[in-house]
Every structure is written in C-alpha cells, then in structure tokens.
Amino acid sequence: MTRKSWKLEIPLHIMILPGLVFVLIFSYGPMVGISIAFQHFMLGKGMFGSEWVGLDNFKYVYSLPDTFRVIRNTVVISVMKIAAGLIAPIVTALLLNEVRLRLFKRTVQTMIYLPHFLSWVILSGILMEVLSPTTGIVNDLLARLGFERIFFLGRKEWFPVVMVVTDVWKEFGFNTIVYLAALSGINPVLYEAAVVDGANRWKQTIHVTLPGMAPIIVLLATLSLGNVLNAGFDQIFNLYSPSVYETGDILDTYVYRLGLTNGQFGVATAVGLFKSVISLVLISLSYFLAYRFANYRIF
C-alpha cells in the first residue's frame, strides 16, 4: 500500500523539484553573501578576502542621523499600504459578488486588474503629469471645485498618502480576483440555510461570506506582514525627490543612495540583513497570532 502510494507520488515529487532547485540557487545560495554585512568589503578582495569588521557596518548605519526617520517612514508607508491593500480588495470583492450582471462584473474586474501590469517607471511618468499642480488633471478638478491646488509629489505631508493611494489603485484589482475566487468556493448550501433562517443579504454577508473568506484574509494578511520593511522601492524611487525625503525616503531608497551609488556594499548588506531579521520576526509573530486567534495554519 505505502509502496503503491509512493509510486503514485513520484510525479508530484518531480514536479516540486524545479521549485526546490530554484529556491536553493536563488534564495539559499546568495545567503552566503550575508557575510559581507560583517566585512569592510573591498572590490577585488571579494567576500573571502575582505577584512572582517564585526558590527561596524551596523554601528555606522545606527550613527547616521537619518536612519530612524527612514525606518519610521518605511513602517508608516508600508503599514498604511498593507491596511488599505487588505480592505480595498475585500470590499470590492464583496460588492462585485453582489452584482447580478455578469458582463458588468467581468468588465469591472478586468479594468481594475489592468494597472497591475504597468511598471512603476511608466506609471511614475503618468502620475507626475496627472498630479502636477500647474497642468495636472487632478488639480484642475480640485480648482474647479473651489479647492486649493495641491503639490502632491512635492509636499512632504502629501507624499506618503499619494504613495499609498496609487499603490492600492495599482494592486487592488489583482487581490480582488483572489478574494473573488475564495468567494466562489463557499458552499451555496450555507446561503440557502441562512435564507431559511430568515437572513437578508447583509446578514448573509456577515455570517456566511465573511467567515468563508476568513482563512484567505488571514493568509494574505500574514504574508503581507513580512513585507513591513518593503515599502515599495520601484514606486518611491521613481516618484520621490529631495524635498520629500523627510516623509518619503524609505530604507530601500536610502540604502540605494548610500550603498550602491557610493559603493558601500558592506553597509547596504547590513541594512538588508537587518530588514530580513525583522521580517522573519514579524512573520513568525503573525503566524503565531493567526494560529492562536483564527486557528489558521499554513504548515
């Protein structure tokens, strides 16, 4: 019996192999490079010849006056992104689920999904035009409605907001589809039973739909927590400028300027390692919380 099932499973194991090899090469292999974080990395001497400096790179980053501001920006922007990025697609999915007209539902679904495929390099060019205080359509609209024109990308109080809104706009269509898939998996019998018990649409949503979606919501929320220190390099790098560094400069852009353009690879790696450790802690924590409170297990 076990022999037979083993035989049956062989194709499955083969199928998982490429993924494993991929992970080994591209995720575990480069981890050797972590050693650079503890070195005064010199070109040419390489990873094995450079001088070991212990925690000097970390101390250096700690000593920079902007580090804490940058960490704060990173956390603020990404927490807002995670929260908004959870709520928007759930609400959209619930609303779309109530739509009877299939054509309309499909059209909306496709339309909100489209921005997901555009790169930030292209979008940043478009956004700069659209949000321009002098010639942009958004500000023309604001002005016509009697509001003051707002320099969205140049004012530090607005910049993080714009980052969150545009990021959610770009990505929520994709997540909506994930939630719609979860919705279609809910057993119709549950709705019929709820109707028999006298539940209206609202009660059905609260008591059947949402609990049915709970596992996938918890899963996506848990996974996204690991990204708390990834506030979106592509997006911010293409849209920021020195005047919004105070609220818009995040760890990745900071390290890019500090490490890559100046060739301080040890420092850049140290910050990368710091990010990874924090992410690991957060993922473990959120996994534990999900298990404790939602009784949800990934593994």
Added chain:
Amino acid sequence: MASAKLTKRIAVALIAALTVLAGCGTNSTGSQSGGDSGSGSQSSAQTATPQPTAAPAASGGKNIPDGPEGKYDPPIHVTSVRGVTPGIEYLPDQTIENNVWTREFESELGIKLDYEWVVYNDQYNNKINVTMVSGDMPDFFLVNMQQFQTLAQAGQLADLTDLFEKYASPLVKEIFAENNAIRYKAGTVNGRLLGLAYNGGSLDDAHLLYIREDWMKKLGRTAPRTIDELVDLAIAFAKEDPDSNGIDDTYGLLINKELFGGFASIDGFVNGFGGYAYNPAGGSGTNLIFLKDQNGQAIWGDVQPEVKQALGKLAEMFKAGAIHPEFSVMDASRAAEMLTSHKVGMTFGAFWVPTWPINNMHNENPEVDWDVYEIPTLTGEPGVVQSMGGTPNSFIVVPKSSEHPEAIIKILNYSTERISGSKKDVGKYHTMTVDGKDYGIHMLTPYYVATSEKNQNYHYQVLEAFKMGDPSGLDEEGRLYYDQLVAFAEGDRSQWVHHKLWNEGGVFEKLGRYKREGRILQSAYTGAPTPTMLSRGTALRDLQVRTFTEIIMGSKPLDAFDEFVQQWYDQGGRDILEEVNASGQVQ
C-alpha cells in the same frame, strides 16, 4: 490515453527545465568561484613578484606589435562597457557597437572591440559599480575618481607606467604633459600610472547665463548686469506673458531638483553673490568645492554666508512665481522640456547648453533666439565663476585580469591622432554632416584626449578668419567651424549651434574673457575624496539639497541655512575639513 500522453509531456518538459536550471547553477557558481580564485591568485602573484604586470604582459608579450599603431596579428579581442548621452543620434550605418572607429580598430589595429553593455550615462555609475563587484571586469572601462581610488587600493588595476612609456604616441604624451602634467599625475598612485585621465585641465564648465533674446526684446528689456536686474527680468518673464498666449504659463529662471550641475542649476547664480557651491547628484557628495580662508585653511564653499544670501534671493523669486513651482520634482530632462516647450526664459549653464537642449529651437522657429551672457553679480562688477573641470574626475582603467592592457593605449593613440593629430579627418572622424544635421563621430570612440584649450583656440582662430573672410590659415577642423559660421550667416538656421559656440557674443567669447581676466575659481582641494566624504557624503548631500530646496520653496525660513551649516559640521563636515587640510593637497 490523452492524459497519459500529457503527463509524459509534462515530465519531459520538467526534466528539460531541470537541466536548464542545473546548468544555470553550475554556470553561475562556476564563474563566481572562478572570478574569486582568479583574483586570489593574482594577489598572491603580486606578493610574489615585485612587478605586477609581469603576468599579463608575458602572456600577451609575444604578440604585442611595436609602435603606437602597430597591428595585432592575429587580431585580438577586447571588451569594454559604455555609457552614452541619452539624446545621442546615430547615422544609419553607425551604432555605438559598430562605427567607423570599431571598424578601423579591427582593420588597422587588429583590435576587435566589443561592449558587454551600453547604458545611458545616468545609469552608468551604478551599473559599473555592480560590474566591479562581480569581479568579471572588461578589458578597460571608465570610472569616476572614487571608483578609481577603490580599485587602486584593492590592487585591482594593471600598472600602465611602462606600457604608457612604451606605446603611447608622442601626441598623447604631449597632451598628458600639459598643464603641469595634471592628467598624468591624477592617474598616478604611489608613483605608478594606474588610470588614464579621461578629462581634466579644462575650465570650460564655468557657468554662463542664457536668456531668451526674443522674449527680452518683446518686453522691452535689456540683459541684466546685476542680480536685482536678473530678478526683475525673471519676474517679467513670468508675469508679463512673453509668449503672448494670454495664459500665465511662463517662468523666469530654470532650476532642476538636483540644484547643481551643468544646466538648470544654481551654481552660476550663487557665483553672482561671490558664493561658491557645488554638490552634484552624480558626485554622491564627494565632488565638492573648497575655498581658502585668510589663514590658508580650506573651508567648504557651500556653507558660506554668500550662499545663504543667494538662497534668500531664490526664495524671493520662487514666491514671485519666477521659478517653476514644481522644480523640486523636475529632473534635468524634464527641465530641458520646459525650455524646448517655450516655458522658461533663462537658465544658467555650461558652454554646451547651445548643443543641448536648446540646439533645435531656432531652427524650428526662426523667431526664437537665445543669447549668452556673463553671470550677473550683486554689484554689477564682472563676476568670478567657479569651475570644477580642471582636475580630472574620470579615468580609463585596465583591470589586472586584462590580457591586453596595452590595447586601450593603442586605441587612444589611434583616436587622438585622427581627431586632433596629424591624421585628422574632420568629416570622417569628428563631425559628419548629413542632410544638414551634424553627427558627432568623435563621441563614438571609447577614448581620445584633446588639448584642454582646443575649443577656446579654435574660437579665436575661426572668428578671426570669419571677420577677415579668409579661412586659408585654418586647419581642417577650423575650416569646418568656419564653413558652419558662413552657412549660418547665409541663412542656414540649422547652424545656429555653431553660431552660438564660435561667433562673436557666443559662449567661447565669454569663456575667453573669464579666462583672460582670471575670473575663474577652482577648488582649493585637488585630491581624491577623503574617507569621511565617502562615508558621510550621501547623507550630507541629502541634508543640503533638502534644506536648500525647502528654503527656496519657502517651506522653511532662510535661517534654516544656519541650522544646516551647524548640522553639516556636526555630522562629518568638521572631519572632512580636517582630512582635506591634512592632505597637503590644498593649493
């Protein structure tokens, strides 16, 4: 049945994918360890033999042809990498990889040149950093001063001292010996020549003021001699509708978000106050201008009170609407669009501004005209402008791993001889004119040098000949410029660029006056970036650009400058000054 077939196919596909992945893996690890062990063996070779170039020279030794332009037989294969200007235009049969130079290197020198990658200049710095770290370096490449230092300290560079002595042509040697041999000295580390200076010795980057002449006439104004007149004119450009379209959409002075540099920057404006500030984006906070105080000690230009005064004036102009409200998010190419779409009336910039971005404006619309002026000053007296072009800040280097370290010297000989030497052929090697459009062929060779005052001298010669109507005393290149001036005078508007460069009232006349009257100020420090500049430069530049931008935009009061000065000293500036003063390279 069908599904069984499918499974089989999937299995085959998977196996194929696996082989590819496995191939990838061995490849990447293979090349990596190869690179590491390679550098390892080299460093051990270095300790073993006093002459580091012995190994590569020996391996290629049998094959190196004598003379500056001797031909390799059999031909050799040489690799490099390249950054190009974003707006570069090619002739139909020329690309950066395949042009008159690469073809002749192959046929005449026996050198087949291949570029491993080509990117726009603004991405070059990061890309070359990554290439250097990968250890897989091409046979020669261009680096900035800081990268040159890093590579030299890491012992990565081939010693070119003897090769330069043996293979460089007399002309190249002569140019390297110019100006107290500044090119040679800048590339020398501990007495050995490790890098060939790519630029330097030139003062042509000093700022000039460019003004829309047609707008100025329309508003009945004259060119500003003082800062106050400049501010007046800028506000007039913004408020008095110089383009007569009835919409308030024009601005007086163009600035981009990086604040410093060769175009749409504040350098020239600050010079007008007797202040000297420089900290460009590409310099990562290490390309700085230092002055000397009364005691002969180096001080940093950007924190002096004159700079504060200049910022105050800029804030005033911003408030009056003379500076674009979005300048803080505009990069240089977006700023250039503002000019070419007729939105801005003035910009400070280097001598090349007529060649880009305003080069085609007059041709497209004959009513549009830009004129060149010296910088206005507070008092109206002639101003002293800064120049950072004297000391070389980029170098061609050859890694030790190169099998043909002398190849680049041959390329340098060959190109220099044909661009500014005895084998000069302007139409073929320098600038080719097709259908009235000029193509810069000289930009396609990876490396050539020219005497630093070359353009300035041509200005004098060509202008003289043009006034006399007699080009007989000019050499071929001078003749080209002469013909371009004549063509413009006869109504060929496409030659406007050359009119602005060479003619009376053009950029080289103004630059010539700066030079003759000794009104160009260079940094007092000529050495390499100091350790604190490297470690703190980026953060300090952030601080500076942020503060300056906020002051100009009025979101911070002018006194925030004093706070910035204090922070600069506290966060590393003091150490930088100490290192600079201790370097012995303050002149």
